[in-house]
Amino acid sequence: MRIDPHHGVVGRAAPRTDALAQASGGLVYVDDLSYPSMLHGKILRSPQAHARIVSIDTSAAAALPGVHAVLTGADLPIAYGLLPVAQDEHALAIDKVRQVGDAVAAVAADDPDIAQRAVELIDVVYEPLPVVATMNDAVEIVDEPIHGDGPRNNRHREVSLDFGDVDAGFDRADHIREDVFFYQGNNHAALEPHGAVALVEDDGRLHLWSATQVPHYLHRIVAKVLEIPEHRIRVTANPTGGGFGAKTDVFAHELVAAKLALATGRPVKLILTREEVFYAHRGRHPVLMWIRTGFTGAGEITAMWFRTYVDGGAYGSYGPASLLYTGQLQTTTYRIPAYRFQGVRFFTNKPACGPKRGHGTPQPRFGLEVHLDKAAEDLGLDPVTIRERNLVHPFSTTVNHLRITSCGLADCIERVVEASEFRAKHRNLPPNRGIGLAVGAYMSGAGLPIYFNDMPQSEVLLKVDRGGLVTVYSMAADCGQGSTTMLATVVGEALGLDAADLAVVTADTDLTPIDLGSYSSRVTFMAGNAALEAAMKLADLILTAVADELELDTDDVRLGRGVVLAGDREIPWPDAVRMAEARWGLLTAAGSYKPPKGIRGDYKGAGVGPSPAYSYSACVAEVDCDPETGFVAVEQVWLAHDIGRAINPLLVRGQIEGSVHMALGETLMEEQAFRGALHDGPSLLDYKIPTALEMPPVEAILVESIDPEGPFGAKEVGQGPLLPVMPAVANAVHDALGIRVDEIPLRPDKILAALRDRERDGQGRYGPTDLPAYEFRPPLPVDPPPELR
């Protein structure tokens, strides 16, 4: 269904509906909640990376005045995990700890000082076990697997797939190139630390508030771990002080706060410290990559073989999906006629990794885009041409069975190349200055839910009162991306009402129908479509009632801006609503969204990667490098993004600028690094994110390809624009200095090492060369889709 906006609500750069509340300090985040007789929870965490728990003595803590409850693993014995295939975590450790920071025991006390004192009085005796600090350790240390029933080499998951005839593809190549890249892990560093508040309501039901992006999944897991039926639990997601994927898992503190509230019968608040956030992590996976690609002399890809080695940390979390994402989306930007993907995720004794903005795709995208740049040089092509020769076609199917619909990638490239004067500048800038290009693509929502079911991924309910107020009910959690404003805008456009005049109730399992959560950039597309369907039904009820009442043909009645236009009359919206309520009774309408069938293949692993639509981005970065210090200053970034349609251009631009910030942090300075298994600096002082002074100007260019299935044609913008930035900067550094740093982050010491390498007559490269001694199983052949056979 393609609906053209004509009320001017969609497409207007309007402030968020809660902007003034944010600016006046009135928005209520989870730590701003407070209840009479509220207790404060605190978790005791493991100082050991891998150890058996010999004993825990909580008697001194329990005896401390002001302490109301003490919990250990025995109180929460049920294993859980966000994915049904990764049920490997406990709220509090049982028998052994697997990473520094694992939750071991917890208390609730009258105030935070007493709670802190109480956890320090808990005596835990550990028996240290061999620590698996790296992927090489994972392969080699075999005495004690991290997960008792796991394989001895600590392999968590493996993928090995062949799409099309890969060997034949390499055979017909004129040029074959191989590269190895490493992408270090990093943390979301959302400004608000995670936290939860729980209490038992008057009706005896548990109510849990959390800074979460996924209230529905949290609801399910609390029910499972606490052994309480779902209908006896209410979960409310507070607005979060930044998500970026940090708050898409279920964490120990949420389950512990709930259990402490039940144990004490009193409200309990549990807020993490920044150090705990770095250990709770679930951030970007470190990924080592090996890429081999065959090209024709003209630069067309004949085959690609992509291997990824993924350092998962101590738990499964989203890992099985993260691993597949390191291989699945390469085909969404380029036509790859034959593709082999082999990937392995290892357990190590470090904070578990998970989804961060781009989830598993920034690492391979960095590798792929730098690899292509090098291939272009081999073939005497420029970076624009090699990409243009391989661009995916709109409305096509990829060799790994992904359905491509609208695709504005060619436009994106053209727009950034023009705006940045890339062609004139590339290879021609003064010494130490350089310019680089890269592209990317991302999903507008994962095509499949996390747990298998046939129900909608998003549902929206509308209710209209006699004053004409339309209230939108949706479980979509606003983590700063603006989903609440998006819902009001979509419904407002459909009904001819101002977004600011609607009410939106969100993210509460008692009040709102399902939305699976704010992850995989799914909310605008999925909740937006559900909202649009509900609004169309509501419009129909109202127009029919007005037509009946005025004895007009339904064709003569339509919606105007804040009015119903009936023949030559203008009925004010509230009057029209009252006519409809008289005719139908209580005015409600519901909409649901489920991605279409047939957007995925049927091989094992095909569930990760499909999406109802992909967004596309192209980025040009210009840098100024100092060969004395190795310091890279990013001078300007141009970023064109195919948004489908910009429902609110102010918010779309905000996501682009914010993505560039986060991407530059990853590119230049951020790393979740370890000494052994101990975090190198779990604080915002040691873990540097760019400040205002490091932020270059960004020219954000919106390309509107009008997706046939998106709400008013819209696609995602929350994650995609991050993807091309890292490789664009890396390619620009090469243009500036003639060296290659095949690693993220591009730290000054690595740049200097590459410069030294070149002086020594080397190639001027810094980066990995060796791969873990891990044998992949032979690839499973998957037939390409019929049109590519």
Add this chain to the structure above:
Amino acid sequence: MRYDADMVEPQVEPVRLEVNGIERRLFVAPHRTLLETLREDLGLTGTKHGCELGECGACTVLVDGVAVLSCLALTLDADGAEIVTIEGIGSVSHPHPLQRSFADHGAAQCGYCTPAMILTAKALLDRDPHPTDREITEAIAGNMCRCTGYLPIVRAIAAVAAEDRP
């Protein structure tokens, strides 16, 4: 450090603060930070925290007109001081020009850094009503924002400075 079970509670001491124009007399423990006093004792939760170690800037308030990290300030040290928090400069119904401008420019996404950013900007504009973009950028360099990339924040502050120009 380890606490003993029988460790005595520290003695509370009297303190007088003027918070958002209202005199407050309180008794607080010597280790209580201004952040804790504002949020927990006075219920002024508009002041946020991202680290409580002086790293992120989210807890910024104005103490005698100067932007201060309230997580590093002891309440007792603020005795007699005039303190302004985000609640003290405007509200949803009567926003301060900076609050209005932040809203209009999309300078808040998650909004968590916003109160501190606005107070830092206010301290700057009170000192120098017409800063350059570079001066604005320098003034907010101690305040982290993870969402916006700072650019709309600079635009929002610059717009207020421009409005104010005679």
